[in-house]
Amino acid sequence: MTGAGADVQFHTIPNVNDLNIRASVESGQPLTFHAGYALDDGAERLEYATDKGVIKIRRERARPSSLQYSFTGGYTWRSARDEITTRFGLSHDMHQIYSRIRTDSFMESAVSSLYGMRVTENRPWEAALCFIVSQFNNMKRIRGTIRSMVHRFGDDIETDGVEARLFPSPEAISNASVADLMACGAGFRARYIKNAAHVFAENPELSSMHGLEYDELKKRLMGIGGVGDKVADCILLFGYGKHEAFPVDVWIKRVVEEVYFNGKGQKAASIHDFANERWGKHAGYAQQYIFEFGRRNKIGVRK
DNA sequence: ACCCAGGCGGGCG
DNA sequence: CGCCCGCATGGG
Numbered sequence A: 001m002t003g004a005g006a007d008v009q010f011h012t013i014p015n016v017n018d019l020n021i022r023a024s025v026e027s028g029q030p031l032t033f034h035a036g037y038a039l040d041d042g043a044e045r046l047e048y049a050t051d052k053g054v055i056k057i058r059r060e061r062a063r064p065s066s067l068q069y070s071f072t073g074g075y076t077w078r079s080a081r082d083e084i085t086t087r088f089g090l091s092h093d094m095h096q097i098y099s100r101i102r103t104d105s106f107m108e109s110a111v112s113s114l115y116g117m118r119v120t121e122n123r124p125w126e127a128a129l130c131f132i133v134s135q136f137n138n139m140k141r142i143r144g145t146i147r148s149m150v151h152r153f154g155d156d157i158e159t160d161g162v163e164a165r166l167f168p169s170p171e172a173i174s175n176a177s178v179a180d181l182m183a184c185g186a187g188f189r190a191r192y193i194k195n196a197a198h199v200f201a202e203n204p205e206l207s208s209m210h211g212l213e214y215d216e217l218k219k220r221l222m223g224i225g226g227v228g229d230k231v232a233d234c235i236l237l238f239g240y241g242k243h244e245a246f247p248v249d250v251w252i253k254r255v256v257e258e259v260y261f262n263g264k265g266q267k268a269a270s271i272h273d274f275a276n277e278r279w280g281k282h283a284g285y286a287q288q289y290i291f292e293f294g295r296r297n298k299i300g301v302r303k
Numbered sequence B: 001a002c003c004c005a006g007g008c009g010g011g012c013g
Numbered sequence C: 001c002g003c004c005c006g007c008a009t010g011g012g
Helices: A022-024 A029-034 A077-087 A096-103 A105-113 A125-133 A139-153 A170-174 A179-184 A187-202 A202-209 A213-222 A230-238 A252-261 A268-296
Strands: A012-013 A037-039 A044-050 A053-060 A069-073 A156-159 A162-165
Touching: A012 A077, A012 A230, A022 A029, A022 A037, A029 A044, A029 A125, A029 A139, A029 A156, A037 A077, A053 A077, A069 A077, A069 A156, A096 A105, A096 A268, A105 A268, A125 A139, A125 A202, A125 A230, A139 A170, A170 A187, A179 A187, A187 A202, A213 A230, A230 A268, A252 A268
Parallel strands: none
Antiparallel strands: A012 A069, A037 A044, A044 A053, A053 A069, A156 A162
16 A cells, blocks of 8 residues: 555544535635635545645535545644634534624525635635735736745645645745745735735744734734735634624625615725624624625626 | 726825 | 825736
8 A cells, every 4th residue: 555645544524514615715715725626526625735734625425514634744633623623614603603694685695605605714824925915916816826836935745655835934935035926926016925924934923813802913914014904804804713804805895885885985994884883793704705795796897 | 908806005185 | 194006917
């Protein structure tokens, strides 16, 4: 039993329900930009790199509430299970969340269309990099740029003859030149990326400040050059699990104006207020359903 | 050819 | 403050 890829042992996470893996990884969240997803007749598979190793997930059609996984790198079966549990929000109470965000017929449609989509919780630095790259950019190019950075700056790991790369560390990106980052397709964001990488590398406590309140943490993040209001909210939501965050991008603005303001233009601040009043501590979940449902159905797009 | 993209910082009024 | 502009570059 030797040779490339031989003998990968799979473990199981039982009783996983209300999880739409595909929607969770194809809805503009960090995994959209660097993970690999595949679906065939018998099963769906997902593979993604973290800062510690590579996680593989498999779910067979015949056993839909059982998640199978394997790992390489610095994981144990326990820590890999915890990584998956956190990453996919397996402890989120989806029934509670849905009961709070299905406030109207639009949200009913969005939830029913994307049922099981999770707000994923990624590493803070990973979220920061992905969403800085996302500014004034499109999905395909964001993906190409992040993948290129993983390829060029992620550490190699080799386990059982299988080689892969980790998600690039802040140190590695900080040490790259602006020209190198632009060669990955980062464009004018290259200097923001280098700066943010430097800040995360020099302030490792940033990566474990989940205990701070939303306001305090947002202030901290917006102090990083290249991180503004929208990207800070994305890092709070997708990097620290702050579900009250409601990032307002061009899609959210368009859809919310169309659905809730009769097509009338609103300032970002009033959209924030509206979301906080309507969805409170679950606003981030509402945001993810509005974003993806609106984008898939091109709601509010003119012409 | 042309407009747009999960924005941000800087400069001006 | 609030508004306006440039910014790199590929996708549709």
